[in-house]
Amino acid sequence: MMDETLRAEIEDYMSRRSRNPNSLPPATISVRGYVHVPGRGAENIPPELLRLNPGKYQLTLANIPYRVAVVDQGDERYVMLFNEMRQRQREELFLIYLVAGALIMTLVSAAIGWWLAGRVVAPVATLARRVDKARPEDEVPDVAKGFSSDEIGKLARVFDGYLRRMRAFMDRERAFTADVSHELRTPLAIIQGAVELMEEDDSLDEKQQKRIARVGRAARQMIDLTAALLLMAREKTSDEPVEQECDVCDVVRDVVEAHRYLVSATTNVEIDYRSRPRISAERTLLSIVIANLIRNAFTYTESGSVFIQVDDNCLTVTDTGRGIHEEEIGKVFQRHFKGSTSTGAGIGLSLVKRICDRYGWETVIDSTEGRGTAAQLFFIGNS
Structure with a gap:
């Protein structure tokens, strides 16, 4: 996660600096950046960082552990530091909250579980049946229909929200697949058509004909492979037409x-x-x-x-x-x-x-x- 953060910060700063050479590097509690340009001085960069080659490192500066990423772009060298101590503190705090939350929930559940058991079983069974029958492709999810505003009702509405997001994702995936299908098949069809025209040209010698035949075979293989990959990208469902x-x-x-x-x-x-x-x-x-x-x-x-x-x-x-x-x-x-x-x-x-x-x-x-x-x-x- 720290490496991904450093990479994102470096890319963001490079982008900002390309638009505004006077843009300052990030300087937050967790992330600090430097840029070194030969001939412009490096008084603000710790000397330990100037000796590093491009790559990823773990260093301790002023008794603080850092995760360091160094990237060169042209004559410029970008150095980004991530404060590992802050990350560890957040992780420890999160773990404390997680354990405390789990403990509190366990105690509360044990105290009131006997009272809720009878009232919860029936709604849960109903919810389970509806979730089992629900499908992301349904136009309007109705899992939460008829539930009250209690915990089970909230859970049902969460499922409805999840199904809506799944539907949106599937719509985007279908649109992407259709776009990719068009963008890939069109140039391949053009290549295939051009090859077929050249194959009918009697003026080509044997060596040229072999090369054209090789291009044609490669184009046909790419057409088949593209079709296969697009078919594999679609989820196979039970209600699809029976294949021949x-x-x-x-x-x-x-x-x-x-x-x-x-x-x-x-x-x-x-x-x-x-x-x-x-x-x-x-x-x-x-x-x-x-x-x-x-x-x-x-x-x-x-x-x-x-x-x-x-x-x-x-x-x-x-x-x-x-x-x-x-x-x-x-x-x-x-x-x-x-x-x-x-x-x-x-x-x-x-x-x-x-x-x-x-x-x-x-x-x-x-x-x-x-x-x-x-x-x-x-x-x-x-x-």
């Missing part, structure tokens, strides 16, 4: 063809459709999951084979590629985790896990470094 069924084999076939350019000349790809499962899911999200597993197999298999098998409730992708280190297996689904041989950004398998959690699927990865990897996608939620 997807043919897993069709998705696998499309994904393999779209990523075949990643297959090396010495790698053999074999697909075994033992079954033709159909599952209820957004095709874009299913394609994202399957594409991640297949793309990883194609990318990290420099020679050997990639075997793809589709069963009733399972998709298995086995390769003879680099494999994954034993210590990294348990981390591959963590966001932004990159293995020692990874060339990606560490988002793919994290997104796979989020999509699987949404539908109740399960992804299992078994790998031996230097020998290959087997990834299995179980459609448990659709069995």
